[in-house]
Amino acid sequence: MENNAAAYAVGSGNYHFLKYGPGAILCFVGAKMGLAHSAWKIDGMVSLGVITGILAIIGIASIIQENALRN
Numbered sequence: 685m686e687n688n689a690a691a692y693a694v695g696s697g698n699y700h701f702l703k704y705g706p707g708a709i710l711c712f713v714g715a716k717m718g719l720a721h722s723a724w725k726i727d728g729m730v731s732l733g734v735i736t737g738i739l740a741i742i743g744i745a746s747i748i749q750e751n752a753l754r755n
Contacts, residue, residue, distance in 0.1 A: 700749045705742035709735055 712734055716726045 699742070699746045701742050701745045705738055708738050712738070 712731075716731055719726060
């Protein structure tokens with residue numbers, strides 16, 4: 685059987701960095717809302733990319749941390 689760290693991290697709920705993800709997303713969304721009525725506007729696709737990137741970084745960092753703790 686193959687040792688699948690990603691499935692283990694998702695299945696066991698060991699997201700060590702999950703508490704930082706929503707905070708970063710809320711800060712970004714707050715900055716986007718603050719810039720909504722200024723000359724600097726953030727496009728919707730850029731927002732989607734930033735939020736997806738934050739979630740991906742949190743997931744990958746959690747998997748790496750879980751691997752480090754198991755070894």
